[in-house]
Amino acid sequence: MLDHHLDALFQAAGDRDPDRLFGHASQLYAASEGADEPTLSAATARFGEVFDLVPPGIGARLGIVAGALAERGADPVPLAEPLVKQLTGLLEQSARFAAAWRAATGEEPPEPDDNDPEWFVGAAARLTGLPEGEAFALADAWATVYLAHMPILSILQLSPRLRAALPGRERLVEALSAVVADRADLEWLTGLLQVLEDERLIVLHRESGRGYEVVIGGIGDNFQLHTLLADVVSGPSEHGLIEGVQPDPQWVLAASDGEVDPDDLDPVHGQFNLVDAYGKWIWNEGVPADIPHLDGVRVVVLDPPPYERSWSPGRHYPMMDGRIRLERILPAEEAAAWLSRVAPEGTPD
Structure with missing residues (x-):
């Protein structure tokens, strides 16, 4: 027909x-x-x-x-x-x-x-x-x-x-x-056209000294990245994860592959201050492609939030599924080596 x-x-x-x-x-x-x-x-x-x-x-x-x-x-x-x-x-x-x-x-x-x-x-x-x-x-x-x-x-x-x-x-x-x-x-x-696919990130939690390797794709802005990062690194401390940062599962669904209906959900509450390898703040309004490389890989440092942040749940591009995958938890010595090379948190640009 x-x-x-x-x-x-x-x-x-x-x-x-x-x-x-x-x-x-x-x-x-x-x-x-x-x-x-x-x-x-x-x-x-x-x-x-x-x-x-x-x-x-x-x-x-x-x-x-x-x-x-x-x-x-x-x-x-x-x-x-x-x-x-x-x-x-x-x-x-x-x-x-x-x-x-x-x-x-x-x-x-x-x-x-x-x-x-x-x-x-x-x-x-x-x-x-x-x-x-x-x-x-x-x-x-x-x-x-x-x-x-x-x-x-x-x-x-x-x-x-x-x-x-x-x-x-x-x-x-x-x-x-x-x-x-x-x-x-x-x-x-x-x-x-700036959206990254199968992009490896090194994620470092400065307070605990832990580090993670994740792979992202289909993430349209850093609001979405922030939500999904908090989800993927959250979990029991004895498993090498970070306790007390788990976002609401509905926020995670809205940022990944669930229904995008912000009117039905409470605002997302930020769990971290995202900082790059050079100490500059990674603004939620930016995109993952803005995050600079250190030796060929983008590095995100998770610091405590300096003030309360909130934003609407969902995805900037509603038909695009956001994906984040925890590839591995870095061994303690590898995480420490990365942390020794990143700058202390500086002032926002």
């Missing part, structure tokens, strides 16, 4: 008929309800081939359907290359739009409205000095880049494999960096 809709979709793309194209895309999504994972994944892999047949503005709208199929359970990996390629091209054109707009008007680039056809016409008309076709293409990119980034948000949250090895990542990051100062609506993607 899905193949029938896909055949019609490709026929509409070949006929350059966007109304039929979007109609068949909607029908495909409706027909996919209840399909099993292999059926969804096969259809989605084929769907990914349509992006080479359509202009980027149309592809950006089709990408919403592709991301929705991934959220419904399809393997997102085959979608990554065409979606990243499309988004990167639109970001690069958006950077050119911003530069052309400033050169032509002396103003900051405007907030786009991709639902108003007159916006494209008016914005393109103000890009004086550019051929009409190029001006319209740049205005179209500026307006549709937000839509194009939405399915990337979905597939990155859903797939640790893509977070670890995203096709075209370097060019995408460069293109995103060139426009994100003008496009605050793209900042969530910037953060998602």
Whole structure:
């Protein structure tokens, strides 16, 4: 049944008929309800081939359907290359739009409205000095880049494999960096591209002298890291763990793979002050990728909290499961060696 809709979709793309194209895309999504994972994944892999047949503005709208199929359970990996390629091209054109707009008007680039056809016409008309076709293409990119980034948000949250090895990542990051100062609506993607996968941390509890090696993945910010670290190192002292720091299990679920519903939970209470190997505070508002390395590994020191901290439970990226695994408890001499090399707690930056 899905193949029938896909055949019609490709026929509409070949006929350059966007109304039929979007109609068949909607029908495909409706027909996919209840399909099993292999059926969804096969259809989605084929769907990914349509992006080479359509202009980027149309592809950006089709990408919403592709991301929705991934959220419904399809393997997102085959979608990554065409979606990243499309988004990167639109970001690069958006950077050119911003530069052309400033050169032509002396103003900051405007907030786009991709639902108003007159916006494209008016914005393109103000890009004086550019051929009409190029001006319209740049205005179209500026307006549709937000839509194009939405399915990337979905597939990155859903797939640790893509977070670890995203096709075209370097060019995408460069293109995103060139426009994100003008496009605050793209900042969530910037953060998602920084998420660490299978990253080893050395965690040191200065007060007890104990140390731990953990592996993290899918953690969107240091609020989430703080909660999960407190959980993984808590336990009986005789087992080499830390007593009295166990967070509420519901906080842990909300930070890992449980339901994200902060309204139903009490605020999380911080158990530690996180400090890096150089004595600087690790702010909860930051991300694990901000934590500096010491000899090739990120080091987190757990110090007593200087004051009471609390925050809403949950995950910054609700579709992404946060993971932390205790690999080993460091032998006492190894923990002592690490602690001898880290700086005393300093003042916050």
